[in-house]
Amino acid sequence: MPDSFPxxxxxxxxxxxxxxxxxxxxxxxxxxxxxxxxxxxxxKLAEGQRTVIMGANGSGKTMLLRLIHGLESPDEGNVxxxxxxxxxFARDRQAxxxxxxxxxxxxxxxxxxxxxSARGITxxxxxxxxxxxxxxxxxxxLGLKPARLLSGGEQQRVAVAxxxxxxxxxxxxxxxxxxxxxxxxALIEELIGQAHxxxxxxxxxxxxxxQARRIADRVVFxxxxxxxxxxxxxxxxxxxxxDAVKAWISGRLYFDPPQKNDT
Amino acid sequence: xxxxxxxxxxxxxxxxxxxxxxxxxCNHPQNSSLDIVLKLCKFSRVQEILHISxxxxxxxxxxxxxxxxxxxxxxVALSLRVTLTAVGLSCVIGLPIGxxxxxxxxxxxxxxxxxxxxxxxLPPVVVGLVVYLTLSNSGPLGVLxxxxxxxxxxxxxxILVLPIVTALTxxxxxxxxxxxxxxxxxxxxxxxxxxxxxxxxxxxRLMTTVLAGFGRAIAEVGAVMIVGGxxxxxxxxxTTAIALESSKGNLELALALGVILLLVALIVNGxxxxxxxxxxxxxxx
Amino acid sequence: xxxxxxxxxxxxxxxxxxxxxxxxxxxxxxxxxxxxTQNSGLFDYLLPIFKEETGIEVRVVAVGTGQAIRNARNGDxxxxxxxxxxxxxAFVAEGFGVERFDLMYNDxxxxxxxxxxxxxxxxxxxxxxxxxxxxxxxPFLSRGDDSGTNKAELRLWDKAGLMPGASTGQWYRxxxxxxxxxxxxxxxxGAYTLSDRATWVAFGNKGDFAIRVEGDPALFxxxxxxxxxxxxxxxxxxxxxxxxxxxxxxxxxxxxxxxxEVNGTALFFPNAHRD
Numbered sequence: 095m096p097d098s099f100p101x102x103x104x105x106x107x108x109x110x111x112x113x114x115x116x117x118x119x120x121x122x123x124x125x126x127x128x129x130x131x132x133x134x135x136x137x138k139l140a141e142g143q144r145t146v147i148m149g150a151n152g153s154g155k156t157m158l159l160r161l162i163h164g165l166e167s168p169d170e171g172n173v174x175x176x177x178x179x180x181x182x183f184a185r186d187r188q189a190x191x192x193x194x195x196x197x198x199x200x201x202x203x204x205x206x207x208x209x210x211s212a213r214g215i216t217x218x219x220x221x222x223x224x225x226x227x228x229x230x231x232x233x234x235x236l237g238l239k240p241a242r243l244l245s246g247g248e249q250q251r252v253a254v255a256x257x258x259x260x261x262x263x264x265x266x267x268x269x270x271x272x273x274x275x276x277x278x279x280a281l282i283e284e285l286i287g288q289a290h291x292x293x294x295x296x297x298x299x300x301x302x303x304x305q306a307r308r309i310a311d312r313v314v315f316x317x318x319x320x321x322x323x324x325x326x327x328x329x330x331x332x333x334x335x336x337d338a339v340k341a342w343i344s345g346r347l348y349f350d351p352p353q354k355n356d357t
Numbered sequence: 358x359x360x361x362x363x364x365x366x367x368x369x370x371x372x373x374x375x376x377x378x379x380x381x382x383c384n385h386p387q388n389s390s391l392d393i394v395l396k397l398c399k400f401s402r403v404q405e406i407l408h409i410s411x412x413x414x415x416x417x418x419x420x421x422x423x424x425x426x427x428x429x430x431x432x433v434a435l436s437l438r439v440t441l442t443a444v445g446l447s448c449v450i451g452l453p454i455g456x457x458x459x460x461x462x463x464x465x466x467x468x469x470x471x472x473x474x475x476x477x478x479l480p481p482v483v484v485g486l487v488v489y490l491t492l493s494n495s496g497p498l499g500v501l502x503x504x505x506x507x508x509x510x511x512x513x514x515x516i517l518v519l520p521i522v523t524a525l526t527x528x529x530x531x532x533x534x535x536x537x538x539x540x541x542x543x544x545x546x547x548x549x550x551x552x553x554x555x556x557x558x559x560x561x562r563l564m565t566t567v568l569a570g571f572g573r574a575i576a577e578v579g580a581v582m583i584v585g586g587x588x589x590x591x592x593x594x595x596t597t598a599i600a601l602e603s604s605k606g607n608l609e610l611a612l613a614l615g616v617i618l619l620l621v622a623l624i625v626n627g628x629x630x631x632x633x634x635x636x637x638x639x640x641x642x
Numbered sequence: 643x644x645x646x647x648x649x650x651x652x653x654x655x656x657x658x659x660x661x662x663x664x665x666x667x668x669x670x671x672x673x674x675x676x677x678x679t680q681n682s683g684l685f686d687y688l689l690p691i692f693k694e695e696t697g698i699e700v701r702v703v704a705v706g707t708g709q710a711i712r713n714a715r716n717g718d719x720x721x722x723x724x725x726x727x728x729x730x731x732a733f734v735a736e737g738f739g740v741e742r743f744d745l746m747y748n749d750x751x752x753x754x755x756x757x758x759x760x761x762x763x764x765x766x767x768x769x770x771x772x773x774x775x776x777x778x779x780x781p782f783l784s785r786g787d788d789s790g791t792n793k794a795e796l797r798l799w800d801k802a803g804l805m806p807g808a809s810t811g812q813w814y815r816x817x818x819x820x821x822x823x824x825x826x827x828x829x830x831x832g833a834y835t836l837s838d839r840a841t842w843v844a845f846g847n848k849g850d851f852a853i854r855v856e857g858d859p860a861l862f863x864x865x866x867x868x869x870x871x872x873x874x875x876x877x878x879x880x881x882x883x884x885x886x887x888x889x890x891x892x893x894x895x896x897x898x899x900x901x902x903e904v905n906g907t908a909l910f911f912p913n914a915h916r917d
Contacts, residue, residue: 494717586703604822606847
């Protein structure tokens with residue numbers, strides 16, 4: 095593993111300056127069964143930023159996330175990590191929270207510890223971080239309960255806390271509070287806030303404008319597989335320039351050509 | 358004397374009509390509950406004709422158990438020893454192999470799966486013959502002198518149980534893997550961690566797999582008969598004892614032993630279920 | 643903790659099973675013999691006595707005569723004890739056995755249903771009885787498995803000048819199984835069958851069947867004992883095997899064989915000619 099990528103300390107605070115892109119996508123495209131899901135994506139993400147990716151169903155948001163994370167390889171274009179081709183090790187620097195929380199059939203704390211072991215963290219450090227994560231999620235009292243017996247909201251909190259415990263440089267979240275009640279949603283957003291304060295770059299996919307307003311520094315709006323608009327949150331959400339965003343905000347953009355792999 | 362002859366004649370012609378009696382109701386268009394009751398009455402008549410008595414069977418079984426018949430204990434102990442060892446070995450070999458096959462994608466996977474599933478249906482007597490020929494004094498491994506020992510029986514039963522454990526583990530792991538694939542990929546889990554995690558995660562289902570293997574082994578007679586030789590006090594197990602008593606015409610004793618074999622299987626399964634844990638834990642399967 | 647305790651018996655048996663083979667192996671020999679000899683109970687009677695006197699354990703593998711001889715030809719036994727003189731002599735002639743000794747004899751009987759469809763009654767003429775069975779087309783069940791009993795049966799048909807094999811599947815059927823299983827089937831089917839007396843006497847499911855033909859000299863059934871040739875195979879326990887063979891044909895062993903009875907009937911008649 096190259097030593098030129100030092101791990102961040104958990105409590106280092108980053109100011110939101112736009113330095114050399116942490117992640118860059120150049121002309122990225124991906125198709126399936128002859129249909130293009132996503133195409134011509136040019137994107138630059140800086141450290142410490144909170145980027146929200148929005149779009150109607152089928153616009154390719156989830157696929158974009160999977161491309162950033164390295165779970166899919168693009169058919170065209172490049173995904174670059176600090177200027178270099180995105181390799182497997184870069185995935186270790188990221189953590190992804192799925193739309194539906196994935197819990198192993200074991201206790202809550204065992205789930206967190208499993209993720210930490212996979213990342214190479216063992217022993218006392220592993221235990222410390224696991225307990226830390228539980229506390230962060232306000233779930234210390236449920237540590238020994240079988241994870242699958244928790245409610246949806248609780249499981250998702252565990253998933254987010256688990257991701258943060260791995261100390262990633264980028265935290266990717268795919269509609270984490272899509273099916274949750276406002277209380278759980280608020281807790282999830284608090285967790286995201288904590289992560290941000292620790293210097294983690296956030297990439298959040300959501301279709302909740304309110305959530306975007308609360309969290310985003312920057313918004314990327316996807317429509318029919320390409321970027322319709324990309325800019326500071328205040329601008330995109332309050333004074334959109336593209337028709338797509340305008341239509342969507344007013345509730346008129348509710349049909350996107352059906353694509354695979356995007357819910 | 359004439360009377361006994363008369364009864365004998367009657368029983369003989371009755372016996373010839375056994376099949377007719379059992380199946381007489383089958384062509385009836387209506388199948389009311391009355392028909393079912395009638396069939397049950399005819400079954401007890403069948404017992405009478407074949408000179409089998411359910412009562413004798415169960416009382417013999419109970420007597421053997423209560424008096425802790427030494428011969429019985431010996432064959433039960435050997436049955437359990439051979440089968441449990443075979444199942445244990447099959448798990449040690451089959452669980453990891455099955456888990457790897459289920460977790461990893463490789464060319465020719467489909468063919469391997471089909472073959473593995475087909476091997477679950479290996480005929481015990483064929484396995485017995487092949488193992489016999491291998492361990493025979495004239496065979497390639499004759500020098501080991503394992504023929505007609507419990508070890509040979511363990512080997513034969515392991516061969517029978519191994520495909521079951523491997524194939525069912527593979528299926529279970531493949532299903533679980535599909536569930537966790539993205540998560541594992543995201544975490545960068547290495548193969549051995551993945552296999553271990555999947556085996557542990559599917560531990561409840563694996564218990565059923567192991568019990569399926571146990572059932573197959575404890576019930577088979579073809580393989581252990583040929584490689585063990587059914588030698589008294591040495592390689593006689595429950596199933597071969599049943600075959601022996603049956604060939605001697607002692608049908609009731611054979612069935613009584615069969616009842617005891619079922620009981621043993623029940624006890625083993627019951628114990629396994631308590632090890633598995635409460636249903637609450639099983640609920641998060 | 644409880645779960646570990648519950649798993650212990652299984653683990654213990656597993657480990658025990660693995661190590662069992664390493665455990666002490668006393669002096670023992672393997673005898674390839676037939677199911678009919680085994681089922682008569684002769685071995686259960688003789689072998690404990692032999693063990694007490696010599697300390698040698700005799701392990702009997704009881705299968706069909708053909709299989710017993712085949713196993714011995716593979717060297718998977720130290721002694722061969724069957725009742726098929728021609729095959730035993732061939733066994734020795736081809737170098738698989740050291741020497742064959744006459745051991746004992748018993749006789750065959752033909753058993754049949756109470757109804758007696760062939761009208762045999764109680765006869766001591768087996769050729770005549772077979773002719774009646776064939777003429778009446780009465781059901782007859784053969785072993786059909788190349789065993790000593792089966793070969794004897796076929797020789798008898800031959801002597802009677804009949805070829806029942808031509809009617810196989812009709813009144814003449816072949817079970818392809820051992821004596822006990824064949825008797826089970828015969829009593830169910832109401833068919834005549836040829837059995838060795840020992841198995842018949844010990845058989846537990848006679849139904850209404852009885853002996854129809856006995857006492858004909860043609861029904862004589864000779865048993866022989868042969869030591870497997872140690873020069874032919876490695877690992878033959880020739881010394882121990884020879885002790886067993888000698889014991890059987892000694893006057894002591896012969897006396898014991900003669901004393902063995904079931905339901906008050908002696909089943910075997912010792913006739914080893916000790917020169």
